[in-house]
Amino acid sequence: MSRQRAAALVAAVLTGAGLLTAAATSQAGAAAVPGARAAAACDNGYVALTYDDGPNPATTQSLLTALRNAGARATFFNTGQRVQQNPGLAQAQVAAGHWVANHSWSHPHLTQMSAAQITQELSSTQSAIQSATGVTPRLFRPPYGETNGTLQSVEAQLGLREVIWSVDSQDWNGASTSQIVAAANTLQAGGVILMHDAYQTTISAVPQIVSNLAARGLCPGMISPSTGRAVAPDGSGNPGTPTTPPPSGGACTATYAETQRWGDRFNGQVTVRAGSTAITSWTSIVRLTGGQRVSATWNGTPSWDSSGTVMTMRPNGNGNLSPGASTSFGFTVMANGTWNAPTVTCSTP
Numbered sequence: 001m002s003r004q005r006a007a008a009l010v011a012a013v014l015t016g017a018g019l020l021t022a023a024a025t026s027q028a029g030a031a032a033v034p035g036a037r038a039a040a041a042c043d044n045g046y047v048a049l050t051y052d053d054g055p056n057p058a059t060t061q062s063l064l065t066a067l068r069n070a071g072a073r074a075t076f077f078n079t080g081q082r083v084q085q086n087p088g089l090a091q092a093q094v095a096a097g098h099w100v101a102n103h104s105w106s107h108p109h110l111t112q113m114s115a116a117q118i119t120q121e122l123s124s125t126q127s128a129i130q131s132a133t134g135v136t137p138r139l140f141r142p143p144y145g146e147t148n149g150t151l152q153s154v155e156a157q158l159g160l161r162e163v164i165w166s167v168d169s170q171d172w173n174g175a176s177t178s179q180i181v182a183a184a185n186t187l188q189a190g191g192v193i194l195m196h197d198a199y200q201t202t203i204s205a206v207p208q209i210v211s212n213l214a215a216r217g218l219c220p221g222m223i224s225p226s227t228g229r230a231v232a233p234d235g236s237g238n239p240g241t242p243t244t245p246p247p248s249g250g251a252c253t254a255t256y257a258e259t260q261r262w263g264d265r266f267n268g269q270v271t272v273r274a275g276s277t278a279i280t281s282w283t284s285i286v287r288l289t290g291g292q293r294v295s296a297t298w299n300g301t302p303s304w305d306s307s308g309t310v311m312t313m314r315p316n317g318n319g320n321l322s323p324g325a326s327t328s329f330g331f332t333v334m335a336n337g338t339w340n341a342p343t344v345t346c347s348t349p
């Protein structure tokens with residue numbers, strides 16, 4: 001088997017395993033919107049579904065079921081108080097592959113509190129979520145979206161990224177299921193929608209939200225702790241959480257996420273993750289399209305083919321990764337008019 005053919009095979013296997021859910025929902029979306037051209041799965045990027053104010057004994061289980069049936073992952077901004085009261089539901093969120101995040105202890109108006117009081121609200125919630133789920137949150141959403149400099153300095157001290165939202169579903173304000181779906185239809189790549197783990201209308205909206213996103217080539221993703229924007233899931237948000245398994249026989253997986261964009265270029269990040277066995281080295285191939293050219297790289301040693309559009313990245317130093325562990329490299333792409341995400345693959349010697 002040629003090297004190119006081997007790489008293509010790895011790519012095909014990765015696509016088959018990693019994007020199975022997205023492909024399935026894409027078909028559902030095409031069926032649900034007659035006449036709509038089915039965009040390729042996730043081609044247009046990622047958005048984040050977020051659910052605040054739980055866990056809630058009246059709604060969390062049903063919401064998790066709806067998300068599982070739709071093949072979607074979401075971020076839960078839990079309050080510490082409710083996690084303490086319902087630790088099993090917080091565990092269930094993580095076990096189902098969702099991301100858990102901090103939404104204060106008691107849902108107060110934090111902008112009216114002192115730095116010491118804010119610290120208490122946030123750090124006690126970090127502890128409650130950590131002890132219930134084993135996950136230390138890296139994202140924080142202030143209640144009511146109210147923020148100020150005092151709050152932001154406490155967030156920084158605790159290593160938390162503040163996440164507000166780009167779309168408000170208005171589910172808290174009595175929006176109907178169809179109104180919640182309509183709000184989600186306005187999400188753009190990278191965007192974040194505010195919903196709540198509290199209403200049946202919100203739960204009922206899940207299937208249509210996910211299929212409409214798929215019809216637009218968008219997929220539910222995770223919120224990047226470094227940018228606060230929705231990106232491809234890479235498993236880093238929830239250490240220890242089960243994530244998309246690597247393909248059988250595959251020793252590593254590569255996941256691409258765009259981390260920043262300017263008028264003429266964008267930064268990409270590739271996360272290389274070991275499968276269920278340790279690896280001692282890896283090679284990741286990044287394929288550009290159109291007139292794209294890489295102008296800078298970091299955290300890896302690159303080489304190029306003669307066309308300048310296929311970059312082979314190898315680790316700086318040794319490439320040891322223990323089972324399930326990951327590492328990342330990054331690069332800047334001059335778009336030259338083509339904004340498609342590069343395709344990435346990973347292989348081991």
Ligand code: ZN
Pocket residue numbers: 052053103107143144
């Ligand atoms: Zn809230």
